[in-house]
Amino acid sequence: MPKIMGLTGDEAIAYAAKQSKVDVVAAYPITPQTIIVEAFSEYVHNGEVHTEFVCVESEHSAMSACIGASLAGARVFTASSSQGLALMHEMLYIASGLRCPIVMGVVNRALSAPINIHGDHSDMMGSRDCGWIQIYCENSQEAYDWVLQAFKIAEDHEVLLPVTVNIDGFILSHALERVEVYDDGDVEKFLSIRNAPFKLDPDNPFTVGALCFTDYYFEIKRQQVEALKNAPPVIDKVNKEFEGLTGKKYSYINTYGLEDAEAAVLCLGSTAGTAKAVAKKLRSQGKRVGVIKPWVYRPFPSEHLLQTLGNLKALAVLDRAICPGAPYGALCSDVVSTLYDNGKQLKVFNAVYGLGGRDITPFDIEAIFNEAMDVAKTGIVKEPLKFVGVRE
Amino acid sequence: MSKESKLGWKKIPIGGLLFEPGSAMQYKTGDWRAFKPIVDQGKCINCLLCWIYCPDAAIVRKEKFIDINYDYCKGCGICANECPVKAITMVEEKK
Ligand code: SF4
Ligand code: SF4
Numbered sequence: 001m002p003k004i005m006g007l008t009g010d011e012a013i014a015y016a017a018k019q020s021k022v023d024v025v026a027a028y029p030i031t032p033q034t035i036i037v038e039a040f041s042e043y044v045h046n047g048e049v050h051t052e053f054v055c056v057e058s059e060h061s062a063m064s065a066c067i068g069a070s071l072a073g074a075r076v077f078t079a080s081s082s083q084g085l086a087l088m089h090e091m092l093y094i095a096s097g098l099r100c101p102i103v104m105g106v107v108n109r110a111l112s113a114p115i116n117i118h119g120d121h122s123d124m125m126g127s128r129d130c131g132w133i134q135i136y137c138e139n140s141q142e143a144y145d146w147v148l149q150a151f152k153i154a155e156d157h158e159v160l161l162p163v164t165v166n167i168d169g170f171i172l173s174h175a176l177e178r179v180e181v182y183d184d185g186d187v188e189k190f191l192s193i194r195n196a197p198f199k200l201d202p203d204n205p206f207t208v209g210a211l212c213f214t215d216y217y218f219e220i221k222r223q224q225v226e227a228l229k230n231a232p233p234v235i236d237k238v239n240k241e242f243e244g245l246t247g248k249k250y251s252y253i254n255t256y257g258l259e260d261a262e263a264a265v266l267c268l269g270s271t272a273g274t275a276k277a278v279a280k281k282l283r284s285q286g287k288r289v290g291v292i293k294p295w296v297y298r299p300f301p302s303e304h305l306l307q308t309l310g311n312l313k314a315l316a317v318l319d320r321a322i323c324p325g326a327p328y329g330a331l332c333s334d335v336v337s338t339l340y341d342n343g344k345q346l347k348v349f350n351a352v353y354g355l356g357g358r359d360i361t362p363f364d365i366e367a368i369f370n371e372a373m374d375v376a377k378t379g380i381v382k383e384p385l386k387f388v389g390v391r392e
Numbered sequence: 393m394s395k396e397s398k399l400g401w402k403k404i405p406i407g408g409l410l411f412e413p414g415s416a417m418q419y420k421t422g423d424w425r426a427f428k429p430i431v432d433q434g435k436c437i438n439c440l441l442c443w444i445y446c447p448d449a450a451i452v453r454k455e456k457f458i459d460i461n462y463d464y465c466k467g468c469g470i471c472a473n474e475c476p477v478k479a480i481t482m483v484e485e486k487k
Binding site: 097098099160198205206207208209210212215216218219220222223226227 | 398399400401404406407408409410411412413415
């Protein structure tokens with residue numbers, strides 16, 4: 001039987017990591033992720049887990065230690081944010097390149113400068129191409145549920161890639177929510193101990209990180225693309241097993257009102273919650289609007305997105321990060337290239353919002369819906385890239 | 393770089409992991425060479441300084457003098473530079 005706990009997003013992630021019986025945690029504190037490692041170090045202190053908790057001097061070292069532990073066959077967890085994730089950047093590529101199924105809670109926060117501690121997606125988007133599977137959560141429950149599933153996806157031998165589970169800084173990390181947590185025994189049934197296909201072992205030595213020049217490097221990067229391609233069926237399988245255990249349905253994309261919507265908002269993370277509330281109100285007024293929330297951002301769920309579009313005529317893509325000098329934000333670029341490649345005539349515009357933790361209010365989102373409905377009616381996009389909530 | 397046909401991405405162990413220890417032996421660096429060290433074995437006093445300095449362990453010890461394994465010698469010239477009796481000369485490789 002699940003029990004109900006009051007948990008912040010950070011605590012929910014820490015609790016899931018605890019129930020996942022991670023062997024090693026190597027982490028360095030950084031706001032707004034700190035609560036995760038604080039909570040976890042408390043579990044270690046209280047003897048509630050048998051995890052090797054490695055205190056390191058930086059995030060770069062944290063990820064380095066995680067990589068070593070993962071290659072030794074351990075189940076490994078860490079967490080970071082913003083500048084910490086940026087400092088890890090080099091090691092993120094090594095973790096995926098060496099095929100280490102590490103799970104990391106990323107509590108999204110803006111990148112300096114100017115310095116800011118609040119939530120936006122610049123940190124993860126800055127490391128978007130690091131070859132990790134990337135999942136974005138709307139609330140603490142999703143964060144808890146996805147961390148449990150993330151280990152199973154990452155460690156699958158068809159995948160063997162690291163996974164980030166992203167939550168919005170402060171909005172989720174520090175907000176107390178009702179979370180249904182499952183019995184330790186049920187989690188154990190769902191997630192047995194890691195069975196690594198190879199582990200560092202002095203008796204059976206092998207070489208990790210050998211130099212690969214022009215003759216092999218390309219092939220090994222090509223394998224990583226394949227591993228990400230292999231992820232969708234594994235994610236499906238894990239989602240189904242998780243549903244069997246908990247009754248909770250996860251997939252690549254979560255939608256609201258798409259059965260008849262003509263205009264929709266597509267966004268990642270907690271903003272989807274606000275967007276759904278606004279869509280609900282507008283739908284009660286007879287307006288055909290909906291919300292699309294990709295849970296899985298990498299590998300990008302192009303096929304699933306195409307299947308969800310239904311009768312949509314206009315789509316507003318909300319990006320909580322900027323790609324300076326690019327035609328759109330990162331998320332919108334992915335959406336537009338998916339549609340273009342498939343000959344979809346759907347009109348799209350991009351709304352960049354919420355940088356440095358600036359609130360996105362229901363009024364802002366209602367205005368975006370109104371604009372999307374206008375585009376659906378006229379077929380004309382007046383402003384392909386707009387900035388919502390910034391002072392002129 | 394050896395010239396045998398190389399495996400494609402589907403056949404290579406993932407992540408560039410090498411499960412066979414000591415496999416660096418299979419990677420012949422000899423064809424990197426632009427200059428080739430030639431030993432005058434009559435001059436060599438077998439002091440083994442070159443053997444100590446060679447970064448590729450390409451110097452082969454013989455009873456009275458040394459020899460060079462050209463499969464691995466990449467022609468850096470350190471041995472010629474270190475030899476106290478100038479028994480090694482670097483000669484440009486002919487293509
Ligand atoms: S040239 Fe360099 S690699 Fe070749 S034998 Fe001399 S020291 Fe060794
Ligand atoms: S350094 Fe010169 S003399 Fe000494 S072993 Fe090498 S070739 Fe012979």
